[in-house]
Structure formats: structure tokens, C-alpha cells
Amino acid sequence: GAGVSQSPSNKVTEKGKDVELRCDPISGHTALYWYRQSLGQGLEFLIYFQGNSAPDKSGLPSDRFSAERTGGSVSTLTIQRTQQEDSAVYLCASSLGWRGASTDTQYFGPGTRLTVL
Amino acid sequence: GENVEQHPSTLSVQEGDSAVIKCTYSDSASNYFPWYKQELGKGPQLIIDIRSNVGEKKDQRIAVTLNKTAKHFSLHITETQPEDSAVYFCAASEKGSQGNLIFGKGTKLSVKP
Numbered sequence: 184g185a186g187v188s189q190s191p192s193n194k195v196t197e198k199g200k201d202v203e204l205r206c207d208p209i210s211g212h213t214a215l216y217w218y219r220q221s222l223g224q225g226l227e228f229l230i231y232f233q234g235n236s237a238p239d240k241s242g243l244p245s246d247r248f249s250a251e252r253t254g255g256s257v258s259t260l261t262i263q264r265t266q267q268e269d270s271a272v273y274l275c276a277s278s279l280g281w282r283g284a285s286t287d288t289q290y291f292g293p294g295t296r297l298t299v300l
Numbered sequence: 301g302e303n304v305e306q307h308p309s310t311l312s313v314q315e316g317d318s319a320v321i322k323c324t325y326s327d328s329a330s331n332y333f334p335w336y337k338q339e340l341g342k343g344p345q346l347i348i349d350i351r352s353n354v355g356e357k358k359d360q361r362i363a364v365t366l367n368k369t370a371k372h373f374s375l376h377i378t379e380t381q382p383e384d385s386a387v388y389f390c391a392a393s394e395k396g397s398q399g400n401l402i403f404g405k406g407t408k409l410s411v412k413p
Contacts, residue, residue, distance in 0.1 A: 187343070216400075225306075225389060225405040226344070239400070274343055286332040286351075286393050289401065291343035 185209065187292035189275050195298045196265055204260045204295045208277030214287060215258050216276040217250055220294070226274065232258065233280055265299045272296050302327040302394040306404025314412055319380050321407045323390035324372045332393040333366060333373045334401070339386045347388075348375070380411045 188207045196202050208215050217229040228242040232252045243249070247265075252258040262269055272294040278287035303326040313319050323333075331352035336344035350357045350364045350373065357364050361380075366373040373392075377384055390404045 223406075225403040226391075228400045228402075231400065242400070276343075288334065288346060288349065291336075291345070293341075293343045 187275055187277050187290055189273075189292040189295050191295060192293065193296045193298075195300065197300050198267060199264055201261065201263045202265055202297065204262075204273050204297070206258045206260070206275030206277075206292060208256065208258070208275070209290055211279070212277035212290075213255065213280030214278040215252055216278075216289060217258070217260050218274045218276065219244075220272045220274055222271075229260070229273075262297075265297075267299045270297055270299045302330060302392055302402040304390060304392050304402045304404045306390050306407055308407060309405065310408045310410070312410045312412065313380055315380060315382060317380055319375075319377045319384070319409055319411075321375045321388055321390070321409070322372060323374070323392070323404050324370075325392040325402075326371065327392065327394055328368075328371065329395055330371075330392040332401075333364070334391050335364060335375050336389045336391070336403075337386045338389065338406075344389060377409075380409075382411050382413050385409055385411045 190205045213234045215232045218226040230250045231239040247263045250260045274294045276289040276291045278289045306323045334349035337347045338344040348362050348364050350366050361378045363376040387406045387408050389406050391401045394400050394402050
């Protein structure tokens with residue numbers, strides 16, 4: 184079946200502009216995660232959605248970052264007033280949501296490479 | 301919170317040799333340990349995982365071992381092939397199932413033909 188999809192695959196923007204990144208999870212997966220991967224680094228957790236529960240936003244680095252998940256499926260990560268340090272690959276993952284955020288098997292999308300000039 | 305350390309950061313082996321990547325974690329409540337493989341320009345793909353009720357798991361050329369007492373786990377790849385070249389990430393669950401997955405910084409494996 185279809186995996187996690189993300190769009191756009193690449194995004195180049197100017198400092199100070201807002202950007203929106205989209206994630207389509209695997210059908211039937213109730214949990215959705217956003218991560219940031221800077222060059223040569225591991226994955227930094229940003230935010231986690233589980234069903235209709237309030238999202239876990241504990242990883243968002245600043246109030247310029249926000250995310251929403253409409254209808255329990257598609258999610259959008261928004262970065263306002265982008266800065267050069269926001270340049271990274273933004274990865275989305277989804278899971279069945281049976282066990283819990285840290286013990287569910289997560290399936291990743293291909294990522295969106297964001298470059299802030 | 302949970303801290304995961306991964307070693308080595310780079311590893312180069314000859315085709316056919318074995319490769320071992322090691323990770324340590326700090327949260328004794330961690331009970332889930334997945335390994336992901338990331339090829340250039342792609343998202344991480346799960347290759348094997350282990351839960352805390354077992355000490356070893358094997359899938360063809362890939363195996364993972366877990367030592368809960370010492371709080372470390374390792375990935376073993378035998379008979380390496382050039383297509384095994386990628387970045388490998390380990391991860392550990394935080395606060396049992398109530399936290400998030402915490403990832404190591406990755407190991408870049410190069411398999412030379």
C-alpha cells in the first residue's frame with residue numbers, strides 16, 4: 184500500500200517568509216509525528232498527534248513553529264518568519280497508534296528539504 | 301530525559317565482512333529499541349526492532365542484541381554488501397511508552413566492493 188507522503192520534496196525560501204509543509208500519513212494510522220533532521224545530525228522530535236487528543240508540542244523549538252492535523256489525517260507544519268537556522272530536512276512519520284508514541288513502529292516519509300536563504 | 305549515544309559515527313568495511321554499531325541509553329524504563337536505515341535523499345526505513353522482553357532478534361543478515369542491565373544494544377550486519385551502505389540510526393523509547401522515541405546521531409556505513 185501507499186506509504187507516508189510529503190510535499191513539497193524541496194522548498195527554497197527567503198528569510199522572513201512563512202512556509203507550509205504537508206504530510207499524508209498511511210491510511211488507518213492514527214498517530215503522526217514531525218521530526219527535524221539537520222545536516223549530519225540525528226532526528227529531533229518536534230510534535231506528535233494521536234487521534235483526537237491534544238498534540239504533544241514539547242519538541243517545537245519556538246513559537247514560530249506550529250502544526251495542525253485536520254480530520255485526523257493530513258498534517259501541515261508551518262514555520263513563520265523563517266530563519267537560516269531553520270534549514271533542514273523535515274520528516275513526517277505515522278504509526279498505528281496502538282501502543283504509545285515511543286513504542287509504536289513508526290513509518291517515515293521521504294522528507295521535505297527546506298533551505299532558507 | 302532519555303539520552304541515546306551511538307558509535308561509531310562512521311564505519312568502513314570490506315564487502316563480506318561484518319559490521320557492528322553500538323548504542324547506549326540512559327532511561328531504565330526504555331522498552332523499545334528500533335533501528336532505521338536511511339539512504340541518501342530518502343526517509344529512514346525500519347530494518348529491525350527489539351522489545352525489552354527479549355535479548356536478541358535476528359532477520360536474515362541483520363541481528364540486534366539488547367543488554368538491559370548495561371543499557372546498551374547493538375546492530376550486527378553479517379556478509380555486508382555494497383547496498384548496505386547508508387546511515388543507520390538507533391532509537392530508544394522514553395519513559396516506557398509515555399514519552400517519545402529518542403534517536404542516536406547516526407552511523408554512516410560504507411561497504412567497499
